[in-house]
Amino acid sequence: MKAVILLRDIFSLATCDEQILNQAMDAKLPDFEDAVQYFSAIHAEAEIIITRNVKHFPKAGIPAVTPAEFLSVFAPKNKE
Secondary structure, three states: OHHHHHHHHHOOOOOOOHHHHHHHHHHOOOOHHHHHHHHHHHHOOOOOEEOOOHHHOOOOOOOEEOHHHHHHHHOOOOOO
């Protein structure tokens, strides 16, 4: 629960409404749940999608990256 609270405090939740569900169904992407995430991200004007299934997202539009790719770019660097 602590991790969920931390994520909630750091990130904004994206909407999932009828319009987004219709777009996801019409898109014919390989995975419906990922399509819902993709169109929710578009609606929320997200800059990036972090996922383990990069291949399920369109190449154009919002970039989809793995957690490791995200951390390699955005994690704070140790200054020792």
